[in-house]
Amino acid sequence: MAIEPKLDIIGAALADPSRSRILCELMDGRAFTNKELVCAAEVSPQTTSAHLKQLEVASLTASLRSGQHVYHWVASADVARVLEGLATLSPTDHLSRPGQIATDTQRARSCYNHIAVSSAS
Template sequence: MTTPRFDIIGQALSDASRTRMLCELMEGRSFTNKELASAAGITAQTATAHLRMLQNAGLVLAEKRDRCVFHRLANAEVAGVLEQLAAIAPSSHLHQAQRRKAGEIAQVRSCYDHLAGPLAVAMTTRFLERGMLVEENGGFRACADAAWHNLGVSLPQNPSVADSRQPFARPCMDWTERRLHVAGALGRQILTHAFERAWVKRNAHKRGLVLTGPGSRALEEILGLRSQELIDG
């Protein structure tokens, strides 16, 4: 029997500078060594050593484009695990300080490839209230509803044969709200549609997003969510 090497992952996550870089990468975009060094408050040389350890642990990938090397999270599964760990981590820069440093991020933000923060929590709550999502065996099951189309979501034709390791709708514990938001392919489709329709746009705070006027109106029309609910979560 092969024993999982939790010690390798633990060592990779044991340094605050490395966790700050991972939090930066949870936006879902790629960043250079210099950009990640700046985010972590360390030198580029030190960041290189940290990134090498994260790569060896299978958490980060490096890709060369022209003359620059960009770093990103290895996959959505890594992002999901980091989000879950952040939800149970002691209150540090992963929670309280993050809210103080970039308040808008705590309101509307992205978590790798899906929405997070109070906006995502409010939407997920509404999905459950309307029966669009059903909690089942510790996960989410998406049910047919015309509103999905308006949110840019295409439900799987045969959900019974969906990959259990990558469920279509996956509950993700929001690390600032300590409540669930929806991830997986469903969450990815919603965020992609929101960008395409200009319902949300990126701001200067990296993972932070801005809910636009059209986005606020669309979510009120489709889900009955009012702007104040989206802010308060």
């Protein structure tokens, strides 16, 4: 019997736009509270908590309770590299208005402890 990676778990975690927004918010390398991630996810606090649980079950994020707050972050540099790689494959036509010429600053994005500049114009 062949042992196969459970890519479906990762795929399911990435499939929801709200979870993707949460991961993008976490990609700057900081830890965020549930409340901060509610704004990024654009859903209710309860839904955000469910999304965060699914991301942690998929080993994409980690968390730590400190007092009244729970802090979440990207689970590892390896996860950040994979997410960054997937981001290069995703469509970017929604990132600028048609006919708009993007400046270098507009093409720059924060990527887990460094700034990466897109080579696409």
